[in-house]
Amino acid sequence: MVSRTGPRRSESVRLAVLNAADDLLVEQGFAGTTIEGIATRAGVAKQTIYRWWKSKVDILLDALAEDAREALAWREPAGTPAEDLVTHLHRVAGFFEEPAGQVLRALLGHAQLDKDAAASLRAGFLREQRERDLEGLRGIVRRHTGSDPEEATLVRLADLLLGPLHYRVLVLGEQADTAVLDTSARLVLELAARQDP
């Protein structure tokens, strides 16, 4: 006999918790986002939260997976490789202004403070996003040069492409401007064409 008796996990509870966490993060910041607060706001018992999530970081990771995958996905070709690349970069930059982007920012920030949280984030969302980024960039380069770059080269191109943007946002705390995004994109394509970096 396989199936259990009794009630199943309530999907409405799950969504209420994720939404409450998202809302609190935007309204109260990371420190103000407490399990106690999420429970109250979601109309849920603390025990119910602890039944399904290990910590508030775990909740936010869940919320992020729900929201960020699509927002940071590489889209189908819609113009020249250069245009598509710049468009993607701008989408990423814009993402950091949205609520879901705030969640990512908070998780990246918390990852600097907590090795376990860092491991979870990197083993899950960041690893997948890194794969999506490399795959997306590989497609752009292929369309631009007609051939696939080597893996090591691709990795370095991705760092050059995404590094300045993240540096502006995470370290300098400023929105990335068009100039720096355009430069990054142009450079990456130029280097890819040279087959040199």
Place this chain on the structure above:
Amino acid sequence: MVSRTGPRRSESVRLAVLNAADDLLVEQGFAGTTIEGIATRAGVAKQTIYRWWKSKVDILLDALAEDAREALAWREPAGTPAEDLVTHLHRVAGFFEEPAGQVLRALLGHAQLDKDAAASLRAGFLREQRERDLEGLRGIVRRHTGSDPEEATLVRLADLLLGPLHYRVLVLGEQADTAVLDTSARLVLELAARQDP
């Protein structure tokens, strides 16, 4: 008459607190670095800490100022501009492995979680470091090309130089490798020479 009567702020207390905070951050992480713990470790009363610092972040900012300025300074020319630039980048990358670098990492992480902390960090240490970086890079470019870059160009070059490194460390959580640092440095000098980006 200018000078106050009564005892003055004790410098030994100040140093004991900064050291205790540094030590605890490395040993226990950011969450484990509590005011209570710092006070105990430093052999100091909590009230004394609250008299001089607003929060543990404030303490860490103070500790950072004490330790990081020199470590992240641009040195006098010692080789070709390219050599000096790569050397500097490696020094920055190495800094993140040191205790003081852990403090910076923690503060950058916490800045993603707390707007006030972000403002303090950016109004103080990061603004000064940004100035040092721009000034240092300006000197390198001048020696490399014989003339000063425009300010807007310089800013973009700095983002290209430092972005990939910080992206590797803060987002991907890996040490920056020689390949990516060399590429960043080489590219920046090439762009500076072209006077184009």
Place this chain on the structure above:
Amino acid sequence: MVSRTGPRRSESVRLAVLNAADDLLVEQGFAGTTIEGIATRAGVAKQTIYRWWKSKVDILLDALAEDAREALAWREPAGTPAEDLVTHLHRVAGFFEEPAGQVLRALLGHAQLDKDAAASLRAGFLREQRERDLEGLRGIVRRHTGSDPEEATLVRLADLLLGPLHYRVLVLGEQADTAVLDTSARLVLELAARQDP
């Protein structure tokens, strides 16, 4: 539907707190009886104490109610009215030497220092004890004289009976001796018989 869901107040916690408070008062005195100390000694969290009591005085009032009612009760007739009256007085005098008597002494003392505490003590324990005293004395007088005294007379008799005892203990800080207790008792019965004061 009446009953709440969830866990109920733990009686064992309540008793542990009351006992810890009693013990600390005797061992450390009133100032040394801190909420922190009670919590530690009772093996209880501070928050648990604050959930059920407003202050340490509130705890001591609770402890007093638990212990003092019986000790200060008027007993069934066991001899002549005069004998019973003297016996009761000696029991009251002896009570001040016991731990529970120390609690009452402390609360009476603190009531001189804090109007709120005074109000709590008088609205609760002291009012009830006053009623018990008047009722007990009324019974003695009835047995002695064959009729009930007037209420105003009864009040004055109670003050004459209990005043010297409390004056010795609280003001002079000496144990009440047999002579003064006997005199008080004898006088009160004499006055009651005269139906005069």
Place this chain on the structure above:
Amino acid sequence: MVSRTGPRRSESVRLAVLNAADDLLVEQGFAGTTIEGIATRAGVAKQTIYRWWKSKVDILLDALAEDAREALAWREPAGTPAEDLVTHLHRVAGFFEEPAGQVLRALLGHAQLDKDAAASLRAGFLREQRERDLEGLRGIVRRHTGSDPEEATLVRLADLLLGPLHYRVLVLGEQADTAVLDTSARLVLELAARQDP
């Protein structure tokens, strides 16, 4: 050589401290009367207070000595012994309503909580006041009966005289009314005349 060099204890400081303590006790109660508060209100440094007094109780004892001696003194005969006795009792009852009476009440209350404070109070003010009371009562009895009472008798008479009053004020927290004071006084004189109690 007797006299010291340098400044002497400042009498104005002494009075400022005593007044500040008195005022604070009336305005803020005993707990609100802190050394820190007294120092601020008196415009005096804490150290200066600790130089001359051991604690706030010590200050209040000092203030009491200044104010209460006269108020609780037995006056010269002005009428019949009975009249003088009742008058004195009313003066004592009234004293508890005055600021200086509040100080005595606070010190009596605190004496229930602190053995050291109790010892100081009883070794000083209370012992002297007890002597004044016995002496005063002895004079009244002598005038009333023509002879001196025995010492043991005198003590018991004093307890009967003052006990009900103090019981009303300190335990029941009510003002002593005329009826109880008159009864006490009348009884004491009657017993003295009988030469019996």
Place this chain on the structure above:
DNA sequence: CACTAAACGAGACGGTACGTCTCGTCTTGTG
């Protein structure tokens, strides 16, 4: 249609750290 059995709300509990308050001591410069 009972009879399980788990999910859920509520919330008591032992803890830990928070930031504040006052204590009594010690230090420094002024009159």
Place this chain on the structure above:
DNA sequence: CACAAGACGAGACGTACCGTCTCGTTTAGTG
């Protein structure tokens, strides 16, 4: 050298959440 000013170590205050643990109630299958 008394004094004002105030830094300092100490430690209790009352609060906020933590994560764990009962409780009764509700909701599905199972027999």
